Amino acid sequence: VYKATYHGATVAVKQVKKCSKNRLASRQSFWAELNAARLDHKNVVRIVAASTCAPGNQDSLGTIIMEYVGNSTLDHVIYGSGCITAKRKADQLNIAQCLGYSCDIMAGLVFLHSHLIVHLDLKPANIFITEQNVCKIGDFGCSQKLANSASEPQLCQQGGTYTHRAPELL
Known part of the structure; x- marks a missing residue:
């Protein structure tokens, strides 16, 4: 993820790389990231733009441009690592x-679930903390958009980070 400027605003740019071992997983992760596109909530990292065009870079599936929320995460706060250790x-x-x-x-x-989006990889490293001390949920690479809320419970493909899974999924 890179810090950049897009139409005069500071943004975060994420290049989604092709994984030679599992191309399908790479593609699914890219499209899953876009589940949060067009959503606007103060506690969800906003996607500004996305593109599948990767001129001169055959290694990339696409690019996602998101609002820049800083580089502090709940993981840094809890475990004292990264930029805010001192x-x-x-x-x-x-x-x-x-x-x-x-x-x-x-x-x-609550906002994501009201839009039928389940994150599936919620952990301290995916909770960003802004300079205003507001938490924002980010990294939707494992997320899924459910068909509809009235349907039968849906079985989701197990994903996310093993060490942060709910006990009933282990």
Whole structure:
């Protein structure tokens, strides 16, 4: 993921690479990322544009341009890694921050689910924290768009990160 400027705004640009081992999985991941396209919610990373054209780069399936939310994640805050190690090393998350982050994440999930999108890889590394201290759900590479809410429960292909799966999926 690269930081760039698009029509005067700072954005994040993600090049989705072709995986030589599993081309189908690469393609599915690219299209899954676009499940969040056209959605607008303060707790979901917004997709600005996408393209399957990759001039001069045969290695890419496509490009996704997203709003830039910074490079801080909940993973960094919890485990003290990355860009905010020095800034928050001495700070522990207090109860108010935990509640605020939890409410942001839940609001994002309620919104996604109301649009029949299931993330399927929700983990601290996929929760971005803006400079305004707002959590945004990102990385929709494992997500699925359900057919409709009235239908029978649907079996989803198991995906996501093994260490962050619900116990009933193990």
